[in-house]
Amino acid sequence: xxxxxxxxxxxxxxxxxxxxxxxxxxxxxxxxxxxxxxxxxxxxxxxxxxxxxxxxxxxxxxxxxxxxxxxxxxxxxxxxxxxxxxxxxxxxxxxxxxxxxxxxxxxxxxxxxxxxxxxxxxxxxxxxxxxxxxxxxxxxxxxxxxxxxxxxxxxxxxxxxxxxxxxxxxxxxxxxxxxxxxxxxxxxxxxxxxxxxxxxxxxxxxxxxxxxxxxxxxxxxxxxxxxxxxxxxxxxxxxxxxxxxxxxxxxxxxxxxxxxxxxxxxxxxxxxxxxxxxxxxxxxxxxxxxxxxxxxxxxxxxxxxxxxxxxxxxxxxxxxxxxxxxxxxxxxxxxxxxxxxxxxxxxxxxx
Amino acid sequence: xxxxxxxxxxxxxxxxxxxxxxxxxxxxxxxxxxxxxxxxxxxxxxxxxxxxxxxxxxxxxxxxxxxxxxxxxxxxxxxxxxxxxxxxxxxxxxxxxxxxxxxxxxxxxxxxxxxxxxxxxxxxxxxxxxxxxxxxxxxxxxxxxxxxxxxxxxxxxxxxxxxxxxxxxxxxxxxxxxxxxxxxxxxxxxxxxxxxxxxxxxxxxxxxxxxxxxxxxxxxxxxxxxxxxxxxxxxxxxxxxxxxxxxxxxxxxxxxxxxxxxxxxxxxxxxxxxxxxxxxxxxxxxxxxxxxxxxxxxxxxxxxxxxxxxxxxxxxxxxxxxxxxxxxxxxxxxxxxxxxxxxxxxxxxxx
Numbered sequence: 001x002x003x004x005x006x007x008x009x010x011x012x013x014x015x016x017x018x019x020x021x022x023x024x025x026x027x028x029x030x031x032x033x034x035x036x037x038x039x040x041x042x043x044x045x046x047x048x049x050x051x052x053x054x055x056x057x058x059x060x061x062x063x064x065x066x067x068x069x070x071x072x073x074x075x076x077x078x079x080x081x082x083x084x085x086x087x088x089x090x091x092x093x094x095x096x097x098x099x100x101x102x103x104x105x106x107x108x109x110x111x112x113x114x115x116x117x118x119x120x121x122x123x124x125x126x127x128x129x130x131x132x133x134x135x136x137x138x139x140x141x142x143x144x145x146x147x148x149x150x151x152x153x154x155x156x157x158x159x160x161x162x163x164x165x166x167x168x169x170x171x172x173x174x175x176x177x178x179x180x181x182x183x184x185x186x187x188x189x190x191x192x193x194x195x196x197x198x199x200x201x202x203x204x205x206x207x208x209x210x211x212x213x214x215x216x217x218x219x220x221x222x223x224x225x226x227x228x229x230x231x232x233x234x235x236x237x238x239x240x241x242x243x244x245x246x247x248x249x250x251x252x253x254x255x256x257x258x259x260x261x262x263x264x265x266x267x268x269x270x271x272x273x274x275x276x277x278x279x280x281x282x283x284x285x286x287x288x289x290x291x292x293x294x295x296x297x298x299x300x301x302x303x304x305x306x307x308x309x310x311x312x313x314x315x316x317x318x319x320x321x322x323x324x325x326x327x328x329x330x331x332x333x334x335x336x337x338x339x340x341x342x343x344x345x346x347x348x349x350x351x
Numbered sequence: 352x353x354x355x356x357x358x359x360x361x362x363x364x365x366x367x368x369x370x371x372x373x374x375x376x377x378x379x380x381x382x383x384x385x386x387x388x389x390x391x392x393x394x395x396x397x398x399x400x401x402x403x404x405x406x407x408x409x410x411x412x413x414x415x416x417x418x419x420x421x422x423x424x425x426x427x428x429x430x431x432x433x434x435x436x437x438x439x440x441x442x443x444x445x446x447x448x449x450x451x452x453x454x455x456x457x458x459x460x461x462x463x464x465x466x467x468x469x470x471x472x473x474x475x476x477x478x479x480x481x482x483x484x485x486x487x488x489x490x491x492x493x494x495x496x497x498x499x500x501x502x503x504x505x506x507x508x509x510x511x512x513x514x515x516x517x518x519x520x521x522x523x524x525x526x527x528x529x530x531x532x533x534x535x536x537x538x539x540x541x542x543x544x545x546x547x548x549x550x551x552x553x554x555x556x557x558x559x560x561x562x563x564x565x566x567x568x569x570x571x572x573x574x575x576x577x578x579x580x581x582x583x584x585x586x587x588x589x590x591x592x593x594x595x596x597x598x599x600x601x602x603x604x605x606x607x608x609x610x611x612x613x614x615x616x617x618x619x620x621x622x623x624x625x626x627x628x629x630x631x632x633x634x635x636x637x638x639x640x641x642x643x644x645x646x647x648x649x650x651x652x653x654x655x656x657x658x659x660x661x662x663x664x665x666x667x668x669x670x671x672x673x674x675x676x677x678x679x680x681x682x683x684x685x686x687x688x689x690x691x692x693x694x695x696x697x698x699x700x701x702x
Binding site for chain 2: 072073075076077078080106107108110112114135137149150151152153154155157158165167174176177178179182199200202206207208221228229230232233235236237238239240242243245246249250251252253254255256257272274276277278279282283285286287288289290293294297298299300301303304305306307308309
């Protein structure tokens with residue numbers, strides 16, 4: 001039987017581990033809460049699954065446990081921070097708090113963060129904005145990694161480059177979290193480890209052919225993940241990826257040109273206040289109208305109704321809060337070593 | 352033999368037609384120049400091809416020839432205009448000029464325009480920003496039209512929702528102009544008129560099957576254009592389209608909920624100054640590094656090198672400026688009636 005855990009107990013556990021590795025207690029709690037938020041939403045490659053890697057980075061110096069980001073630029077509605085490889089999850093949370101303090105006055109706040117550590121699940125941050133009636137855009141790239149080939153090529157040169165957008169409606173918020181590529185590195189690694197294939201031909205091999213086999217990413221020369229749109233419409237996903245690269249490493253002023261080689265992220269966070277535009281009520285009436293129209297749209301016989309982005313995640317979260325969080329089977333064993341090291345008790349599975 | 356025209360002569364011609372239809376001379380020239388810019392770039396469904404429709408709209412009241420947009424909100428770095436169906440091409444040009452005046456001080460400027468008329472080719476506006484060293488994002492939706500179905504449905508509910516992003520590099524700018532759908536309404540209309548099919552299965556029929564036949568858009572019930580990503584990855588294009596709907600009709604505070612029924616657009620324009628972020632030199636060094644890496648990426652045997660978004664358009668523009676502009680065959684005949692009506696001489700084809 002699959003073990004289930006209480007969400008708050010998992011947060012307490014994760015926070016104790018991060019604190020054990022040197023993070024201040026308040027930051028450790030923020031990071032643990034946002035990872036568990038990803039697990040609650042069902043994004044289980046980007047929740048506590050990442051904690052062993054983060055703990056390892058804290059232990060070996062890849063992630064800096066404490067200190068402040070350096071302010072490279074502060075023009076009120078525009079900021080650039082050098083994160084110095086502090087916890088990326090905490091840096092994005094801190095960027096959002098900074099934006100929330102200013103946005104009622106400035107209308108928008110845009111923050112680029114260079115040399116952040118990895119920022120985990122972008123969707124997990126979005127409710128922080130939508131529950132305040134705000135729209136948020138979060139994009140990230142990892143200048144030290146690649147995996148995605150430009151359209152027309154098979155050479156991996158840039159990352160899946162996720163962009164997440166959250167906005168309120170008159171009901172549940174819309175929580176979009178997409179990558180500019182057909183799939184992600186985390187999914188490729190998980191399938192390769194399990195000896196499985198992708199459900200579609202989302203990769204390109206070193207002969208330029210579409211493939212569903214994660215092994216093409218390790219061939220010589222390497223193949224790659226394709227931009228969203230694949231062999232025929234991939235110029236669109238390529239454009240989207242380039243937009244994310246420009247917003248993150250471009251505006252941050254640090255990235256691939258600098259030979260970044262430490263696991264991390266270039267991040268762009270933008271918060272927009274509908275009240276400074278056409279008004280909050282007009283905004284949520286419009287977004288709510290479209291969400292209702294989409295959920296009521298005609299579907300082919302025997303197909304489920306349309307789900308808005310976030311509907312699945314919010315349903316999974318409600319279920320997990322009431323029935324407990326199911327963790328991917330590899331996660332708790334990987335954390336046990338760290339729990340022993342820091343003398344922290346893992347939470348008991350729910351009865 | 353295909354007729355070629357001098358670009359400046361086409362601009363003079365288009366400006367005379369728009370002025371004949373009541374637009375002030377300076378606005379008429381701005382609108383004509385940006386349409387011809389689209390033709391120069393080779394985006395020939397969104398250049399002078401649109402002029403007959405615009406002239407008809409000016410004649411029948413669908414487009415207002417003169418007057419000012421109403422300022423709904425002005426918070427310095429955030430503005431909302433009610434365009435009152437003034438020329439959308441002129442409104443976007445005007446929004447960009449307003450942003451250029453402010454952005455050195457504010458870092459970013461974001462402008463939502465409700466009730467704009469149609470804005471033509473988004474890519475054509477981008478060089479106005481990139482030649483100033485600025486990054487621009489332009490997105491648009493038409494709340495009076497549809498054509499694209501939400502992921503999981505075949506019911507057309509929203510528009511292809513283009514988003515264009517231009518940014519400078521240390522060489523040619525990158526000019527991205529993509530829709531959130533697999534293809535566009537203009538392309539579907541052109542293929543349907545020519546009795547042709549799409550080169551890929553980019554549509555969905557009313558049984559939920561992928562199709563390359565534009566006739567499925569006119570079946571009963573209607574089929575639709577699919578979101579970018581198609582049957583398997585279309586949740587990503589759906590998310591991108593929803594982002595554009597929220598930025599345009601959401602922030603503008605006017606859209607589908609209001610039963611908009613006049614050909615037009617909800618528009619979002621954002622200009623970002625790299626100088627206010629990590630610096631212009633760091634920005635263009637980063638974007639230039641990635642552009643060079645992409646252009647030099649490995650390609651399969653006998654395949655052309657990778658093109659960056661905008662490379663093709665800029666090459667076509669350079670050729671058309673030197674050799675003359677080729678217009679799609681239906682365009683000049685459609686303008687002749689208007690030329691006679693306003694007693695304007697069409698430009699002679701180049702010898």
